[in-house]
Amino acid sequence: MDIGSKIRKSRVDAKLTQEQAAEALGISRQTISNWENEKSYPDIVSVLKMSDLYRVSLDYLLKGESSMSSYMDYLDESTNQVKSRRRLSALIVVLSYLTIWTLAILWFWFSPDETGKAMVYALGVIWIIIPLTTFILSLLIGEMDLWGRCKWFASIAFGIMYMLLAYMSFSLANNIATGKVNEPNWTLLLVGTVISLLGIGVGHLISILKK
Structure with missing residues (x-):
């Protein structure tokens, strides 16, 4: 048949x-x-x-029967295409985050010093743009099930990058000004991880509801 x-x-x-x-x-x-x-x-x-x-x-x-062989060949090709699309989606997610993260760092160091710049950066970038980006990209990871069960570990990477964002901006500037080396704000690691976990969880729930 x-x-x-x-x-x-x-x-x-x-x-x-x-x-x-x-x-x-x-x-x-x-x-x-x-x-x-x-x-x-x-x-x-x-x-x-x-x-x-x-x-x-x-x-x-x-x-x-043997008449299925042509379909099996097609299915092998289709499976490879699905895997390729998933790899491309994962790459786009990673590059999107790294691009926004890098631009945020560059803006902090190379934008003109203006009154209120620190407050704008803290509120606009650290507490709005990056958390929102983290949540949206994490949601996509959960919905598309990128990296399978390992997708949950992506939240740790997001947490580390969130902590490093603050360290590579405010903390590093303070280190240079005072000549002292301060530790990163480990609380931000937890905050970034939790935001990412929420995004992945919501995305995973959406994928289940779509089935």
Whole structure:
């Protein structure tokens, strides 16, 4: 039995119409029809969703006669594409944060000294922009499940970077002015980590609700 016939049989056995299946999978009815008639193939993510929706095993959907070989080749390619997209998404998240973090440091050291600059930097950058950036990017990490179970450790990295932001600006300026080396503010490590954990948690919850 080919992949299209298996998809159709699984849907019918689950007592679902094409419209109902399409709505549950978040795709169009025409896409379901194309899969069942083998005008196009589902990617690995869609196969996993159909396995859950139709209550059939992946072995049933993916294993079979020699006519399935072309689909398996397609699925291998599709899986590699999904992995590539996830790696690209992870890279974009990391580079986005590092760019904003670096610009914040450069602004502190190289912007003109003006009255109230320290207050603007403290309130605008350290307590608004960076925490908001941390939360949003952490939410994306949780929603896209970047790095799998290891995604929760990203919160520690965010916490460290948040602490270093303050240390590389106010603390370093104070060290230079006084000639003394002060320790980083470890409280900021905790604050940054908690903000990131909240973002990842919300994103993870969103991904669960979408299923």
